[in-house]
Amino acid sequence: MYNVAKIRADFPILSREVNGKPLVYLDNGASAQKPQVVIDAITRSYANEYANVHRGLHYLSNLATDNYEAVRGKIAKFLNAVSENNIIFNSGTTEGINMVAYGWAMPNLKAGDEIILSVMEHHANIVPWHFLRERQGVVLTWVDVDATGALDPQAVIDAITPKTKLIAITHMSNVLGTKVDVKSICAGAHAKDVPVLVDGSQSAVHMAVDVQDIDADFYAITGHKLYGPSGSGAIYVKPERMAEMQPFLGGGDMIREVSKDGVVYNDSPMKFEAGTPGIVQMIGLGTAVDYMMDHGMEAIASHENSLRDYAISKLAGLNWINVQGTTPDKGAIFSFTMDGAAHPHDISTILDKKGVAVRAGQHCTGPLMEHLGLNATCRASFAMYNTTAEIDIWIDALELAHDLFG
Numbered sequence: 001m002y003n004v005a006k007i008r009a010d011f012p013i014l015s016r017e018v019n020g021k022p023l024v025y026l027d028n029g030a031s032a033q034k035p036q037v038v039i040d041a042i043t044r045s046y047a048n049e050y051a052n053v054h055r056g057l058h059y060l061s062n063l064a065t066d067n068y069e070a071v072r073g074k075i076a077k078f079l080n081a082v083s084e085n086n087i088i089f090n091s092g093t094t095e096g097i098n099m100v101a102y103g104w105a106m107p108n109l110k111a112g113d114e115i116i117l118s119v120m121e122h123h124a125n126i127v128p129w130h131f132l133r134e135r136q137g138v139v140l141t142w143v144d145v146d147a148t149g150a151l152d153p154q155a156v157i158d159a160i161t162p163k164t165k166l167i168a169i170t171h172m173s174n175v176l177g178t179k180v181d182v183k184s185i186c187a188g189a190h191a192k193d194v195p196v197l198v199d200g201s202q203s204a205v206h207m208a209v210d211v212q213d214i215d216a217d218f219y220a221i222t223g224h225k226l227y228g229p230s231g232s233g234a235i236y237v238k239p240e241r242m243a244e245m246q247p248f249l250g251g252g253d254m255i256r257e258v259s260k261d262g263v264v265y266n267d268s269p270m271k272f273e274a275g276t277p278g279i280v281q282m283i284g285l286g287t288a289v290d291y292m293m294d295h296g297m298e299a300i301a302s303h304e305n306s307l308r309d310y311a312i313s314k315l316a317g318l319n320w321i322n323v324q325g326t327t328p329d330k331g332a333i334f335s336f337t338m339d340g341a342a343h344p345h346d347i348s349t350i351l352d353k354k355g356v357a358v359r360a361g362q363h364c365t366g367p368l369m370e371h372l373g374l375n376a377t378c379r380a381s382f383a384m385y386n387t388t389a390e391i392d393i394w395i396d397a398l399e400l401a402h403d404l405f406g
């Protein structure tokens with residue numbers, strides 16, 4: 001039985017006030033709050049179990065290495081990867097996608113080759129591909145969403161040409177909440193020998209992910225949205241793609257031998273992890289994914305789906321709110337503007353006065369904003385600990401903003 005009151009009690013920050021009001025935290029799409037178990041894991045690591053990893057000549061280093069390496073199996077389980085050797089640790093999705101751009105795409109793509117992107121990608125899944133456009137003459141092909149924010153998987157497959165070398169696509173839009181049928185896209189792309197990178201930054205928080213079922217070539221996740229520490233993350237890479245990939249960062253840990261004349265790299269996945277990593281951050285992320293799996297991803301998704309449906313029903317009563325992204329089976333993410341002169345920044349300032357934290361701006365999605373013909377939106381994004389009572393407070397605060405600006 002999903003007990004949201006008990007879950008809320010696990011997150012210390014949720015009991016604080018902001019501007020004299022109980023905090024209503026609806027900025028989870030930007031970063032989620034941390035349960036006490038994650039805070040405790042971080043404290044325990046630093047207070048009692050800290051040393052550098054993979055330098056195991058003393059007790060603490062072995063202990064830290066064991067704690068750190070155990071996370072690889074947890075993330076493999078979380079994503080249902082065949083093996084933990086398919087999991088490369090990093091600082092988050094931005095680093096994961098850049099690693100693929102530098103390590104896999106740059107050596108394997110040439111001028112005129114094409115990469116397909118959807119118009120709703122986050123800049124983290126756009127800018128690394130612009131590097132290839134600028135530096136190697138790779139062509140970016142864009143696929144639009146429809147008026148509801150849905151992306152037709154067939155439109156992505158139809159955009160494939162003999163020059164297409166990669167599809168880089170989000171699994172869930174951080175603005176519209178749209179879920180993308182990445183499984184069908186992978187099937188259609190693989191039939192034409194095109195690999196697929198999936199940006200799982202938002203989806204992995206809100207639904208069970210099975211990288212084997214999706215058959216993704218690359219699947220990136222970011223720890224701070226998964227109730228874990230910032231500076232933690234991972235990317236799943238299929239063995240055949242890993243074999244084609246060159247290291248992106250060079251340094252300690254990713255090598256077996258270094259001489260004046262050459263280097264012998266470590267085995268994968270260590271080959272792709274240079275330097276002292278975010279040891280404690282990754283240990284915190286391991287605890288966070290355990291926490292999510294203990295509650296069950298299906299149960300979390302079902303709770304968030306009821307929040308989504310409740311929010312849709314409440315917003316339907318506000319005919320001066322324009323919600324972007326109206327597919328019914330979306331994630332619990334609502335980007336909106338208000339009729340009249342109110343700028344999203346002003347709306348979010350009013351909401352903040354009521355203790356309601358939302359995000360306002362472009363959400364790192366320049367091409368989507370252009371497609372929507374907007375400069376900015378407000379975004380309320382929900383998490384496993386949010387409640388329908390908080391939706392009511394948000395709606396009341398919107399009505400106040402409308403009274404002031406409308």
Ligand code: PLP
Pocket residue numbers: 029030091092093094095122124125170172173174199201202222223224
């Ligand atoms: N992709 C999506 C869809 C996101 O929402 C985000 C973060 O907002 C990112 C990528 C980038 O994640 P990070 O900044 O943690 O690397």
